[in-house]
Amino acid sequence: MAVHETSMRLKLPIVCIILEVILIILxxxxxxxxxxxxARKWHKELKANRTTNYENDFYYRYPSFQDVHVMIFIGFGFLMTFLQRYGFSSVGFNFLIAAFSLQWATLMQGFLHGMHHGKIHIGVESMINADFCTGSVLISFGAVLGKTSPVQLLIMAVFEVTLFAINEFIILSVLEAKDAGGSMTIHTFGAYFGLVVARVLYRPQLHKSKHKNGSVYHSDLFAMIGTIFLWMFWPSFNSAVTEHGDDQHRTAMNTYYSLASCTLATFGISALVNNEGKLDMVHIQNAALAGGVAVGTAGEMMLTPFGSMIVGFLAGTISTLGFKFLTPILEEKLRIQDTCGVHNLHGMPGILGAIVGAITASVASTNVYGDGMKDVFPNIAEGTFTPSGQGVRQAISLAVTLGFAGVGGVIVGFILKLPCLGSPPDTICFEDNIYWEVPGDEESHQELAQVQQGDVVSPLNG
Amino acid sequence: MAVHETSMRLKLPIVCIILEVILIILxxxxxxxxxxxxARKWHKELKANRTTNYENDFYYRYPSFQDVHVMIFIGFGFLMTFLQRYGFSSVGFNFLIAAFSLQWATLMQGFLHGMHHGKIHIGVESMINADFCTGSVLISFGAVLGKTSPVQLLIMAVFEVTLFAINEFIILSVLEAKDAGGSMTIHTFGAYFGLVVARVLYRPQLHKSKHKNGSVYHSDLFAMIGTIFLWMFWPSFNSAVTEHGDDQHRTAMNTYYSLASCTLATFGISALVNNEGKLDMVHIQNAALAGGVAVGTAGEMMLTPFGSMIVGFLAGTISTLGFKFLTPILEEKLRIQDTCGVHNLHGMPGILGAIVGAITASVASTNVYGDGMKDVFPNIAEGTFTPSGQGVRQAISLAVTLGFAGVGGVIVGFILKLPCLGSPPDTICFEDNIYWEVPGDEESHQELAQVQQGDVVSPLNG
Amino acid sequence: MAVHETSMRLKLPIVCIILEVILIILxxxxxxxxxxxxARKWHKELKANRTTNYENDFYYRYPSFQDVHVMIFIGFGFLMTFLQRYGFSSVGFNFLIAAFSLQWATLMQGFLHGMHHGKIHIGVESMINADFCTGSVLISFGAVLGKTSPVQLLIMAVFEVTLFAINEFIILSVLEAKDAGGSMTIHTFGAYFGLVVARVLYRPQLHKSKHKNGSVYHSDLFAMIGTIFLWMFWPSFNSAVTEHGDDQHRTAMNTYYSLASCTLATFGISALVNNEGKLDMVHIQNAALAGGVAVGTAGEMMLTPFGSMIVGFLAGTISTLGFKFLTPILEEKLRIQDTCGVHNLHGMPGILGAIVGAITASVASTNVYGDGMKDVFPNIAEGTFTPSGQGVRQAISLAVTLGFAGVGGVIVGFILKLPCLGSPPDTICFEDNIYWEVPGDEESHQELAQVQQGDVVSPLNG
Known part of the structure; x- marks a missing residue:
């Protein structure tokens, strides 16, 4: 352990406090x-436009925001508690880096598309966008879960949020692509960024912690709390920043059907690829969510309910097959140790979502969208782009995202190799004990006490 | 195990994929x-009626929808995790059959009351109704929990959703009864359908799995997650599809007070019927919810807060007494093995709710409802029905529901007896291991390892 | 155990049923x-004012209400499950006393500020206020957790709700101070009331239950469910009863940033004060929430985002240091056994919040608030108070709250000492088994069986 200075006694306080002080100053x-x-501006608006409080964006978006918020903190946090002795870190570091990232994202996204007269203007929509950006960081966290210190994770977040905001700016503002649910900006970016970081941080001796890299019965149930909350609120995620009215309504509904279809595909394929026909919790916990990822771009479009279901079905299938067949190859051949399988849940379904978005955009027609075209594809409505032009921009956006994720991941991966950041040794990965005060387990202690007394005969009282 | 072909390797994929393909085609x-x-139609509407996006039904109903969604997937799913080794199946099969049922319900309910020009029109209200119908299937699932394969459950869902939609059509559209929170259509139907199925599937040798048919400490806490989410969001459930305005508001409030009162009754009666005056988790987990069931019909009516509290108090009392005294009789005398006690939580409180609804309807007066009568009882407002006529129709609806549940349950029960459906043998009921890859328990393994170092040799079964 | 008549067989049913009957009659x-x-009144309003259903307060407040509801029942309930063998009581008694308190609070708050023509008028806002008052009781519950019977807790709730309502009336209606998120009325009051009760109920022999007064691995994860739901929905809590429009919007946003900043402070300080630089779950579970408490008063004011972040940072720091250094002193010197550390989470941050509120009020200016002044500080807008006058009233309110909590806590503490109320003996505190039927633990039993077969001696590692 000589080379692994894993004590957080000074490192973590310094990093947390410096970052927060910088945030407060900025x-x-x-x-x-x-x-x-x-207060002043809204009341001026109320008076000037004879509007009512109901028109305040809060009432359009706050319920969706809270659903997204639950996905970020409960969904991602508990999804990662599947590891037997990494629950504190999964929920806790998720909490820490999310709390940091949402503040930093407010600034980075604000610089790039929220500035008015030199000031970043914030409200419920910027809060949703900050949570979205945070989601991307948490996806990357999934790839390196169990092998990184909280300081490494905070440093990763500093860079990833920045790159996320630039990539998002290029895609949404320069290329004027659509990606309301973030198939590209959030999922594809977060997944491939994380995978490249994991590649750079490859640990050839990770098998030394192998006995900790798996679930136990109750940890799988905790993880299902994360899964189910993610699954339920994904319609809110994809619709949170689409235009008001039919757009939010349609996006939520498309996502609902995509996820339902995805779930059936996941259960079917999971049983099929198991030798004994048994279901695998890893698939259910993860692949059943791929339907939400895969309609992240096209969900707001007139994808139709059955179109959404086809996309969901494909996503669930691809994702489950990925867990079964691709993850081992990634680890053995490409040396990518993807703890949570983010390639299967966010990577491939994200790319699928980008492709579906490009195709759906390229067949948009006024017959179908009517006056609603200006909400979904303002450039097509105004005649600036043709539908196929929009589709091409969607496709380019995918390429840009992959490029940013790859290059960014390499650079950040090497930064994270700095020994001063306190990463755990290969022998103590996937273990809370290294960064947390971990209580003893009562049953263990009780039995220990009795076992130590010799030949125990008295029954344990419940 | 010769007669129990429990491997899901081909059965489950075939059923899942065929069902999903049929759904997509339909x-x-x-x-x-x-x-x-x-997009086109809403924007046409916006223009034609000078309305605003706020009038989109999404904003009236989506927050309630999400609460209902949480009840269906977290509420029902985790409520059933109380069994010590059936948590994966409880949450997992709940997830699977709910994801299927909501799609199938969209079609079945759409056929019967959502068709316009040969097309089923869907939006947030149909999504809520699909979730409601799903809830009914999950109630029946509770009766057969631990004794059925996922293929049996999907087959049950196919039939139950269909019957639910027909029963609902007769009650709401033919008889023009009111049942916004589904005391009859959801709870009574789901409970008695499930109980009759359980009767047909009676297992005389079930005691062979008796040691698994109970809770452990942590499984009871997981179940409380389900209970509390159901309890909290029940006001949203009952009000999700009532008319806008005072109706949604009043329904939510009546349900809130009914549940609060029910909870006090449940705690009181639970301690009273225990020899040592100790509280029983089974009662708290279930009976405290009966107050939501029992105002499912009358919640939207002018039941008054104290009326709601009386109903809740009765429901909690009946339900707790049912768990204590009736469940053993049902099992021994009537041969109904009701795993979750759905008769106590949904059956009797559902009937109570139907009766309360009939009485409350029959005393409706314009003095009390004013112009709001047209929202709650349009037929009374228009003079088509007298209040007592409405009350009679409510009562007939209860009888119709019981008839559908009984006859349907018998038929479906016998279908589920088909040996090819993969039901578990009597010796391995209430056990995840039969359909799931179950991880070893860390402590078990650790201790096993140590135990094996001593003179203990018999292996722990996973 | 002669002096501890802990059987709830008659006591609890009698108290529950009498209280509920009184509630129903009132x-x-x-x-x-x-x-x-x-129904009648809303439809009259619809007709008279040509308003639309959207103006019904339900749509402005119900989503916030549901978030608050989750905080009360899941948030507080699960936060307290950290104890290894007190999960049933934590969630269960939380459930019981909350269900009672919200009904009783409806009456008590109604008497004091909801009476019209001799009747208490209730709707979604009174439901939120009832939940708020309940929150205060649950905070006090945290101080006495593990050491009180459910009958004691119900008696405490009867008195505490009453005192809460009077204190709230004096602060909000007499002194006309502002406290929408309840830094004073909820948190300061609940914490100091509970601490004084805990002082009166001081148990010198509590160390006899010391081995139960701590967490195990899974109980800490259950507690994190409570923490995270509290954290996520705190923006809804603070904004639930502020004025419509910018006020709700701003309050939610201020709370969001305060909590994010608080979380970074908590992680940093937690590592700093630990000898090995390890994080302590107690701090993360509790202190990370102090940022929500500390903007309970000022959250609706023009605190600015960075102001909120500074407050959150201070709150997290104070709270974590309190857990580390102050809690032991409270116990040893002041004889206050504060099970959950409510002094650190609600007490000190509540006082901080009151001070921040007083300062922020005293610098309010029309330049900043514009016409919005009449929503936040109606008395300043009308010229009745100067800003500094408002600030002084805020400060007096804090003193009044501390006085009520202290005097009330002493009186109620002595009432709770009545031996007939069934408090547990010192040897069986923090133990569900005394009031609940507790199932045996499967693993324990299995392993016990095996252990008993041989003479295992090697110690189990935790």
Whole structure:
């Protein structure tokens, strides 16, 4: 353990406090309430436009925001508790890096598309976008889960949020592609960024911690809390920042049917690829969610319910097959140790989602969208782009995302190799004990006490 | 195990994939976006009626939908995790059959009351109704929990959803009864259907699995996650499809007070019927919810807060007493093995709810409802029915529901006896291991390892 | 055990049933639907003011209500499951006393500020307020957790709700202070009331139950469910009863940033004060929430995002240091056995919140608030108070709250000492078994069986 200075006694406080102080200073200088959040400005608006409080964006978006918030903190956090002795870290580090990332994302996304007169204006929509960006970091966290210190994770978040915001800016503002649910910006980016980081951080001796790299009965149930909350609220995720009215409504519904279809595919394929025909919790926990990822781009479009179901079915199938057949290859041949299988849940379904989005965009027609075209594809409505032009921009956006994720992941991966960041040794990966005070287990102790007394005969009282 | 072909290797994939392909084809042919979800149609509406996006039904109902969704997937799923070694199946099969049922319910309910010009129009209200119908299937699942294969459950869902939709059509559209929270259509139907199926599937040798048919400490805590989410969101459940405005508001509030009162009754009676005056988790997990069931019909009516509290109090009392005194009789005398006690949570409180609804309807007066009568009882408002006529129709609806549940349950029960459906043998009921890859338990393994170092030799079964 | 009549066989049913019957009678006599909930009155309003259903307060507040509801029942309930063998009681008694308190609070708060023509008018806002008052009781529950019977807790709730309502009335209606998120009325009051009760109930022999007064691995994960739901929904808590429009929007956002900042402070300080630099779950579970408490008063004001972050940072720091250094002193010197550390999570951050509120109020200016002043500080807008006058009233409110909590806590503490209330003996505190039927633990039994077969001696590692 000589080379692994894993004590967080000074490192973590220093990093946390410095980062938070920087955030507070930048917020003080740069950030202000937007027109719907500021007392003076909103009341001026109320008077000027004879609008009512109901038109405040809060009522359009806050319920969706809270659903997204649950996905970020409960969904991602508990999904990763499947490891037998990494529950504290899964929920806890998820909590820490999410709390940091949402603040940092407010600034980075604000610089790039929320500036007015030198100030970043924030409200419920920026809060959703900050949570979205955070989601991307948490996906990458899934790839390196169990093998990184909280300081490494915070450093990763600093860079990943920045790159996320630039990539998002290029895709949404420069290329003017659509990606409301983030198939590209969130899922593809987060997954491939994380996978490349994991590749750079490859640990040839990781098998020394192999006995910890798996679930136990109760940890799988905790993970299902994460899965089910992610699954249920994904319709809110994909619809959270689409336009008001039919757009939010349609996106939520498309996602609902995509996920339902995906779930049937996942259960079917999971039983099929198991020698004994048994279901595998890893598939159910993860692949059943791929249907949400895969309609992240096209969900707001007129994908139709059955179209959504086809996409969901494909996503569930690909994802389950990925867990079964691709993950071992990634590890053995490509040396990518993808703890949570983010390639199967976010990577491939994200790419599928980008492709579906490009195809759906390229067949958009006024017959189908009517006046609603201006909400979904404003450039097509205005005649600036043809539908196929929009489709091409969608496809380019996927390529840009993969490029950013790859190059960014390499650079950040090497930064994270700095020995001062306190990564765990190969022998103590997937283990809370290294960064947390872990209590003893009561039953163990009780039995220990009795066992130590010699030949125990008295029954344990419940 | 010769007669129990429990391997799901081919059965489950075939059933899942065939069902999903049929669903996709039927959706392609029959289903389309409704006026609030379709880009063209909504924007036409916006223009024609000078309405605003806020009038989109999404904003009236989506938060309630999400609460209902949580009840279906987390609530029902985790409520059933109380069994010590059936948590994967409880949450997992709940997930599977719910994901199937909501799609199938969209079609079945659409056929019967969502068709316009040969197409089923769907939006957030149909999504809620599909979740409601799914809830009914999950109630029946509770009666047969631990004794059925996932293929049996899917087959049951196919038939039950169909029967549910027909029964619902007769009650709401033919008899024009009111049942917004589904005391009859969801709870009474689901419970008695499931109980009759359980009767047909009676296993005289079930005691061979008796040691698995109970909870352990942590499984009871997981179950409380389900209980509490059901309890909290029941006001949303009952109000999700009532009319906008005072109706949704009043229904939510009546349910809130009914549940609170029910909880006190449950705790009180639970301690009273225990020899040592100790509380029983089974009662708290289940009977405390009966207050939501029992105001499912009358919740939207002018039941008054104290009326709701009386109903809740009765429901909690009946339900707790049912668990204590009736469940053993059902099992021994009537040969109904009701794993979750759905008769106590959904059956009797559902009937109580139907009766309360009939009485409350029969005393409806314009003095009390004013112009709101047209929302709650349109037929009374228009003079088509007298209040007592409405009450009679409510009562007939209960009888119809019991008839459908009984006859349907018998038929479906016998279908589920087909040996090819892979039901578990009597010796391996209430056990995840038969359909799931179950990880070893860390402590077990650790201790096993140590135990094996001593003179203990018999292996722990996983 | 002679002096501890802990059987609940008669006590609990009698108390539950009498209380519920009293509640039902008082509701029958005094409570009625408000204008937004009553069928006749709302439809009259619709007609008279040409308003739409969307203006019904249900749509402004119900999503926030549900979030608050989750905090009360899941948040508080699971937060307290950290104890190894007190999970049933934590979730269960939380459930019981919350279900009682919300009904009783409806009456007590209604008497004092919801009476119209001799009737208490109720709707979604009164439901939120009832949940808020309940929150205060649950905070006090945290101080006495593990050392009280359910009958004691119900008696405590009867008195505490009453005192809460009076204190709230004095602060909000007499002093006309602002406290929408309840830094003073909920958190400071609940914490100090509970601490004083804990002082009166001091148990010198509590060390006899010391081995139960701690967590195990899985119980800490259950507690994190509570923590994370509290953390996520705190923005809804603080904004639930603020004015519509910018006020709700701004309050939610301020709370969001305060909590994020608080979380970084908590992680940093937690590692810093640990000898090995390890994180402590107690801090993460609790102190990370202090940021929500500390903007309970000022959250609706123009605190600015960076101001909120500073407050959150201070709250997380104070709270973590309190757990580390102050809790042992409270126990040893002041004889206050504060099971959950409510002094650190609710007490000190509540006082901080009150001070921040007083300061922020005293610098309010029309430049900043514009016409929005009348929503946040109606008395300043009307010229009745100066900003500094408002600030002074805020400060006086804190003193009043501390006085009520202290005096009330002493009186109620002595009432709770009545031996007939069934408190547990010192040797069986923090133990579900005394009030609950507790199932045996499967693994324990299995292993016990095996252990008994041989003479295993090697110690189990935790």
């Amino acid at each position: 917020f003080a200088v740069l950030v202000t309430y937007d027109d719907d959040t500021d | 959706f392609a042919v029959l289903v389309t976006y409704d006026d609030d979800t379709d | 509701f029958a006599v005094l409570v009625t639907y408000d204008d937004d909930t009553d």
